[in-house]
Amino acid sequence: MFIEIKGIKKHFGEGESRVDVLKGIDLELNKGEFCVLLGPSGSGKSTLLNIIGGIDSADSGYIVVDDEKIEEKSEKELTIYRRKHLGYVFQMYNLIPNLTVRENIEVGAYLSDNPLDVDELLKTLGLFEHQRKLPNQLSGGQQQRTAIGRAIVKNPAILLCDEPTGALDYNTSKEILKLIEEVNRKYGNTVIMVTHNDAIKHMADRVVRLRDGVIRSNVLNDSKVSATELDW
Amino acid sequence: MKNPLLKRLPRELKSEFSKYLVIFIFMISVIGFVSGFMVASGSMIKANEESFDKYNIEDGNFELYTKCSDELENELDDNLVELYENFYVEKETGNVDSTLRIFKNRKDVNKICVMDGELPDENGEIAIDRMYADNNDIGVGDTLVIESKGYTVSGLVSFSDYTALYSSPSDMMFDSVKFGVATVTDDDFDKLSSDKMHYCYSFTFDDEPEDETQAKEMCDDVLGIIAEHTIPVSFIPQYSNMAITMVGSDLGNDKSIITMFLYVVVLIIAFIFAITTSNTITKEAAVIGTLRASGYKKREIIVHYLTMPMIVILVSAIVGNVLGYTVFKNVAASMYYSSFSLPTYETVWNVEAFLMTTVIPVIIMFLINFVILCTKLKLSVLKFLRRDLSKSKNKKAVGLSHKLPIMHRFRLRVIMQNMPNYITIVFGVLLANVILLFGIALPEVIDNYQNEIVSNMLCEYQYVLKAPVETETESAEKFSITSLETIEGELKSESVSVYGINEDNQYVDIDFETDGVYISNALAEKFHVNEGDTLTLKESYGTKEYDFKVSGVYYYPSSIAVFMDDVVFCDTFELESGYYNGYMCDKEIFDIDEQYVATKITEDDLTKTSRQMQTSMGSLMGLLSAFGVIMFMLIIYLLSKIIIEKNAQSISMTKVLGYSNGEMSSLYILSTTLVVVLSIVLTIPLVNSIMEYLCVTMLSQYPGYLPYYVPFSVFVKMALCGIVSYGVIAFFEYRKVKKIKLDIALKNRE
Numbered sequence: 001m002f003i004e005i006k007g008i009k010k011h012f013g014e015g016e017s018r019v020d021v022l023k024g025i026d027l028e029l030n031k032g033e034f035c036v037l038l039g040p041s042g043s044g045k046s047t048l049l050n051i052i053g054g055i056d057s058a059d060s061g062y063i064v065v066d067d068e069k070i071e072e073k074s075e076k077e078l079t080i081y082r083r084k085h086l087g088y089v090f091q092m093y094n095l096i097p098n099l100t101v102r103e104n105i106e107v108g109a110y111l112s113d114n115p116l117d118v119d120e121l122l123k124t125l126g127l128f129e130h131q132r133k134l135p136n137q138l139s140g141g142q143q144q145r146t147a148i149g150r151a152i153v154k155n156p157a158i159l160l161c162d163e164p165t166g167a168l169d170y171n172t173s174k175e176i177l178k179l180i181e182e183v184n185r186k187y188g189n190t191v192i193m194v195t196h197n198d199a200i201k202h203m204a205d206r207v208v209r210l211r212d213g214v215i216r217s218n219v220l221n222d223s224k225v226s227a228t229e230l231d232w
Numbered sequence: 233m234k235n236p237l238l239k240r241l242p243r244e245l246k247s248e249f250s251k252y253l254v255i256f257i258f259m260i261s262v263i264g265f266v267s268g269f270m271v272a273s274g275s276m277i278k279a280n281e282e283s284f285d286k287y288n289i290e291d292g293n294f295e296l297y298t299k300c301s302d303e304l305e306n307e308l309d310d311n312l313v314e315l316y317e318n319f320y321v322e323k324e325t326g327n328v329d330s331t332l333r334i335f336k337n338r339k340d341v342n343k344i345c346v347m348d349g350e351l352p353d354e355n356g357e358i359a360i361d362r363m364y365a366d367n368n369d370i371g372v373g374d375t376l377v378i379e380s381k382g383y384t385v386s387g388l389v390s391f392s393d394y395t396a397l398y399s400s401p402s403d404m405m406f407d408s409v410k411f412g413v414a415t416v417t418d419d420d421f422d423k424l425s426s427d428k429m430h431y432c433y434s435f436t437f438d439d440e441p442e443d444e445t446q447a448k449e450m451c452d453d454v455l456g457i458i459a460e461h462t463i464p465v466s467f468i469p470q471y472s473n474m475a476i477t478m479v480g481s482d483l484g485n486d487k488s489i490i491t492m493f494l495y496v497v498v499l500i501i502a503f504i505f506a507i508t509t510s511n512t513i514t515k516e517a518a519v520i521g522t523l524r525a526s527g528y529k530k531r532e533i534i535v536h537y538l539t540m541p542m543i544v545i546l547v548s549a550i551v552g553n554v555l556g557y558t559v560f561k562n563v564a565a566s567m568y569y570s571s572f573s574l575p576t577y578e579t580v581w582n583v584e585a586f587l588m589t590t591v592i593p594v595i596i597m598f599l600i601n602f603v604i605l606c607t608k609l610k611l612s613v614l615k616f617l618r619r620d621l622s623k624s625k626n627k628k629a630v631g632l633s634h635k636l637p638i639m640h641r642f643r644l645r646v647i648m649q650n651m652p653n654y655i656t657i658v659f660g661v662l663l664a665n666v667i668l669l670f671g672i673a674l675p676e677v678i679d680n681y682q683n684e685i686v687s688n689m690l691c692e693y694q695y696v697l698k699a700p701v702e703t704e705t706e707s708a709e710k711f712s713i714t715s716l717e718t719i720e721g722e723l724k725s726e727s728v729s730v731y732g733i734n735e736d737n738q739y740v741d742i743d744f745e746t747d748g749v750y751i752s753n754a755l756a757e758k759f760h761v762n763e764g765d766t767l768t769l770k771e772s773y774g775t776k777e778y779d780f781k782v783s784g785v786y787y788y789p790s791s792i793a794v795f796m797d798d799v800v801f802c803d804t805f806e807l808e809s810g811y812y813n814g815y816m817c818d819k820e821i822f823d824i825d826e827q828y829v830a831t832k833i834t835e836d837d838l839t840k841t842s843r844q845m846q847t848s849m850g851s852l853m854g855l856l857s858a859f860g861v862i863m864f865m866l867i868i869y870l871l872s873k874i875i876i877e878k879n880a881q882s883i884s885m886t887k888v889l890g891y892s893n894g895e896m897s898s899l900y901i902l903s904t905t906l907v908v909v910l911s912i913v914l915t916i917p918l919v920n921s922i923m924e925y926l927c928v929t930m931l932s933q934y935p936g937y938l939p940y941y942v943p944f945s946v947f948v949k950m951a952l953c954g955i956v957s958y959g960v961i962a963f964f965e966y967r968k969v970k971k972i973k974l975d976i977a978l979k980n981r982e
Contacts, residue, residue, distance in 0.1 A: 055525050055613040076529075083527025090617070094522035098243045099236065106236035111527050115233075151526070 002031035002190055003052070003158070007061035010047055010213075021047045023213040024061070029206065031157075032188045034181070036201050039210035045194045046162055048210070052192065053086055053160050054078040066157065083111050087151030087159045087189070089180075091166035093143040095135040095150075101142075102131040105149040112154030116187075124186075125149045125179065141172035145179060152183050159183065161193040165200075170232075177203060177227035199232035237536045244540060251870060256548055258866050259501060263552025263589045266494040268560020270585035273483045275561075276568060279577035280395070280479050287343040287392035287575070289476060290434035291441075292451055293318060294458060295465040297698075299431050304461040312454055313435040316341040320430045321421075326377030328368045330410045332360070333399070334378075335391075336421045341434045342393040344415060345575035348372055349387030352417050358383035362390055363573040364397065364412030379424065383416065390575040391415075393434070396478035397573060406478065407840035408573065428827065430465075444471050467772075472724075474935070479572050491588050496663055497863070498545075498593040502600040503656050504870050505541040509601055510652070511874050513537065513608050514621055520609075521616030534605045538598070545597040549590040556589065639899065646903040650878070653871045654907045660867035661911040661954065665919045666926075668860030669950055671853045673923060673942045675846065680941045682842035685790040686835060691739040691816040694833040700812055701828045705821045709737050710812035712801045716769035716778065716794075718759060726935050728755065728769055729793040732801025732812075739816045740786070744797040748783030752793040754937035756785045759792075767794070778804065789939060790838045857953075865957045872904045872965050876972075883972045893970045901965050905958070912954045916947050 010022040021044040029035055037045040050056035052063060054070055055078075063070045065085065073081060082088075087108070095104050102118065109115035122128040125145045135143055144164060151159060161180060165173035181203055184191045193200065201207040202225045209217040245252055283289060291313070300315070308315050320335045337351055338344060344351065347362045349372035358376055365371065365388050375382040397408040416424065435454065441447035451469040458464050470476055513520060520533055561579060568574060611621060630648060632641045647654060696713055712732030717725045733740045742750050751761060761767050767780045786795055796804070802811050815821060876883070883896050891899075924940045931938045 050614060053525060055617070079524070079527055079529050081527075082525060083529075086525075086527065088522060088525045090518075090522065092518065094518040094617075096237075096240065096516070096519050098240050098247065103236045103239050106233070107523070108526060110233050110236055147522075154526075 001028050001064075002033075002066060003027075003029040004064040005029075005048075005052070005061070006063075008048065008051060008058045008063065009060045010044070010051065010056075010058050021213050022051075022058070025210075025213075025215060027208060027215065027218065029190060029192070031190055032184070033205045034184050034191045034203070035193070035206040035208060036204035037192065037194045037208050037210060038196065038198060038201055040196060043210040044213045045210050049160050049162055049192060049194050052158070053088060054081050083154075085157045087154065087156035089144070089148050089151045089159065089161040089164045091163040093135070093140075093147040095143055095146055097135055100132050100134055101127050101138070101146050101149075104135070104146050105153050108150035108153040114155065116153050116155050118153060121149055121153055124182070139172070140168050141175055144168060144172075144176050148176070148179060148183070152187065152189065155187055156189060159189045159191045161191065163194055163196070165195070165197065173197075174227060174230060177230065181227045197232060199230050202230055203227050235532070235536075237532075238539075240536075241539060241543070251873065252544065254866055254869065255501065255504075255544055256551075258862070259545065259548035260552045260555065262494060262497050263549055263593065264555035264560045265563075266490055267553045267556025267585050267589040268562075269490050269556075269564040270487060270588065271557055271579060271582045272561045272564035272568060273487055274582040274585060275577045275580045276565070276574060277480065277483045278580055279575060280483065283345075283392050283395075283575055287345065288341050288436065289392050290316070290318075290341055290470060291437045291447070292454065292467070292469040292473070293393075293432055293434045294455075294467040295430055295432045296458075296462055297431070297465055298462075300433055301461060304458065307457055307461075308435065308454065311457065312450060313437055316434045316436075318342065318432045318434040320432055321424050321428060322430070323378045323424065326380065328370070328376065330364070330368060330412060331399070332364075332376075332378065333411070333413045334358075334421065334424060335413065335415050336418050337415050341436065342391065345390045345392065347388045347390055347576065349385070351389070352386045352415065352420070355417050355419050356381075356383060357386040358414050358416050358420075359387040359389045360385055360414040361394065361397065361408070361412045361573050362388040363408045363569070366570070367409045368412075383420075389415070390573045392476075392575065393473070394475050395572050395574055396475050396482075398473075398475040398478070406475070407843065408571075409843055410836060410840060447471055479574065482572070483568075493667075494589065494593070495596065498596050499600075500656070500660050500663065500867060501545075502541075502597045503659075504867070505544070505597065506600050506604040507652055507656060507871065508874055509537050509541065510604055510608060511878050513605070514619075515878070517616045517619045517621055521613050521618075524613040524616060530609050533609060534602070537605055538601055541597055541601050542594070545594050549593060553586065553589060556585070639895075642899050643903045643906070646875070646879070646900060647907065650875045650903075653875055654904075657868060657871050657904070657907055658911045658915070660871075661864065661908065662915045662919060664860050664864035664867065665912065665915060665950060665954065666860075666922050667856055667863060668953060669919055669923050669942075669946070670926070671855075671857030671860055672950055672953075673946050674927075675853055676942060676946050677927065677938070677940060678842045678845045680943070681789070681938050682839050684939070685838050685842070688787060688789055689835065689838065690788065692818045692834065693816070693820055694831075695815045695817070695821060695824065695829055696831040696833070697813050697815075697824070697828050698830045699828055701824055703815060703821050703823050705815075705817060705819065705823060707738070707819065708815045708817040708821060709739055710734065711737065711740075711814050711816055712798055712807070712812050713814050714805060715772050717772050718792075719768055719770060719777075723759065723932055725770075726792060727772065729791055730769070730801070731793060731795045732798035733795055734798050737816070739818075740795060742784075742786055742795055744783070744800070746781075746783050747797075747800060748781040749800075750784045750786040750795040751782055752788035752791055752795075753785050754789050754939075755792045755794065756782075757939060758932065758937040769794070789937065792935070792937060861953060861957050864954055865961055868904070868908060868958055869961045869964070872901070872961065873968070875904060876900055876965060876968050880972050883969060893966075896969050896972075897966050900969060901962055904965070905962060908958050909955065912951050916951070919950075920947070 005025055005027040008022050008025040011018055011020045013019055025048060037048065039045045047056060051058050054073070058071065070081065096107065099107065102122065105118055105121065109118055122131050125148065127142065127145055127149065130138060130142060135146070138146065164180065165176050168176060177200065180191060180193070183189065201221065204221050205224060207219050207221055208215055305315055318335065318338065318341065320333050322331055322333050325332055351359050360370065360376065370376065370385060372385055372387060374385045376385060391413045394413045396406040397411050397413065398406040399411045437450055441450050447469065455467050458467065523533060608621065615621060632644060711734070714730050716728045716730050718728060719725065733742065735744060751767065755761060761782060763782055763784050765782050767782055768777055769780070770777045780794060802809055879900060883900060920942065927940045
């Protein structure tokens, strides 16, 4: 098992305003698996993603990634964990405004001892012609592709995507999903994608549904389809 | 792979070119000026210290009424010191309104440094002090008339015992305009010295004293020996001879003031950077969160955001130092040369200047920015991703009454949001105003002092006589005068003129009803003596102390003086009844032979302090005023720029809603205007107190008293200067607000 999540609990606030966001999550993911976390707002999916990413901590339970327990890591070790194993893609692209497309991707490459070839990646992302542009000269889709490029250029074992299409229109969203699918296939990263778009579940290997902090269903998708065939 | 984040730096520099250019120029000029000043003063301090050996400067001097007797000379020579004749005569110059103290060429003691031309080689030639020459537009080859005879100026020189041109150690300030020193050939000196020769003797100790305490003891021994034989006209140990020691202490004082000034400026710039950085972190919170989430270490982020301020300070320090050693050193040197009659100096590499202008500012800049970055980056990655950089979750908005119009509330919110910027503005305005006030007020303080002296003179002429002699001049009033000294305490011991006044004296309106004395307001204010206190003074050349009960304060600002009834005067100093040794008169007295006159005090003598201060400080004051204004503008420019940039999105959004540029400016610029104007006005009392403290501290080391008085008009001038400077900045800020596009709000709708 590549990722093992056991008994994860998390709450925010105290007293009357206490909210138990995660109430004991158990989940196992295989290497290279494309997992979609579905659920309405407040179901705890982003919190779970952040705990897996080591940028938030659980109240109890543990997560093992490639035989390493995340809970036992110090902040420094967590930084190294993220540096070595993780790629992050957010709904808002969070690109560095005064670096070009290429340089934003290089910011990711810099963290890796064995990064992907930036030129090749730019071509894969369809950004080769735009590599000298600054983020504000790009469309939303191009910006998100750049953000994905930045996340995957270090060839991370895990790619965490938090609503990567949340700010994009239908066609651009499909483009981005296609790209993530390609990346997953080509580089074999384990992808965990948080979304509230039910249609995306069809392109996943595993679909996990959360509601009120618990997993309502965890199913393997036998009839996986390509992102291009998705419709909503 | 090189860190790609580094590529942001040149772009940041390019996009913020005007900001960095302003900071560069400002820092370079501050560091350059300070470095130049320190290099020049350091080199001069070294030259000054070396000059004691190089020119064999005396350990003290004394003047006698007649030539020193062989017995005294032998006793002094045998016991303690090497004695040198250093006779001089004082002559009025014919074609220039001044007094020259003329010596023979000194070959053994207090040697002369030739700055231009040469020492007089033939009769009819004269070498004069370089600064006196500059102030009176005299050059080599010009003619100077003394006793109707023309002397050709053969050289401009610096006397090692007159680096500050004090004619008397009790003068508050030297006078390099109307007083100068000169040397002529031995023949010419003999011709000039037919009357009123000053039998001045310089001495050097056989064994150099270890410190000032020992020097004092040794001087007391010398004075004791002299007193056994005769009463000296004067006895001036080197440590209390301002003409020699002034340069050393002034150079040292300047250094501490200028260093303090540098640190305050660096501190302000560091805070501006810290605010800029903090603002950038807020702006780029999500990017930082993403980088941290991707695995960038905190250290890497800190290094990234620290790089720019460090580059700015390092480059400024390097360029500033280069300019300091080349251009500014000469500016500072010329300022010193315009105040003091210094000998030539050689530039020496100044490790301290390097430390103070480069290492310490770099450390200050590093520490302030480092602490702010560390504090900011302590927040979790999630907080950065959520753009929530507030430390406390429970931070509630300050309640503002709904009755307050929305525009007022908006403005108050802008002020509250930008509190650190505004606090720095207040602090910066305060500092800039101190500098500005220094520049504007000091000439006024000096002018006021001069006016006060002139309008409160006891009389037009005071004659101090060597022996009582009658005059037929009407309106001449007899008086007695002697000199005592204050007891050394917080302030150095200082000469006090003690007047014995007849009750009918028309020039001094004091009714001495009791045995007590009146003191001049200068004495009262400088030494904090009040009516009813007992004032203790001591003999100038002895150990006897006198206690005086102070009955009142007499308004006489030009002198540290005590007034008493002439009968009490005679009793106190054990003099015959009816003794007098001076005249006060409202016109010049012509029927007293000059040989009976020890001193003649006129308006020129009383105002020489203010005159010299105006000469020495004139250029510096202009420079300070300009610097204050520039600093004021820079601080406000940088900080208001940050405020507008920080709010660019809100400004754009509000514009989208339909607000006009004018309304936007009234929200974002008027808030700054309010803070700036209030800072200017409300800090005036504090600025005034700081200035008073600086002035009083600075001037208390000089003999005499210069009251601190700044007319209200100066504050108005200062405030107007600030407001007009701000107006210029506000204009640029308005243009900036106008330029903010509507699409900013639409693009960054996160």
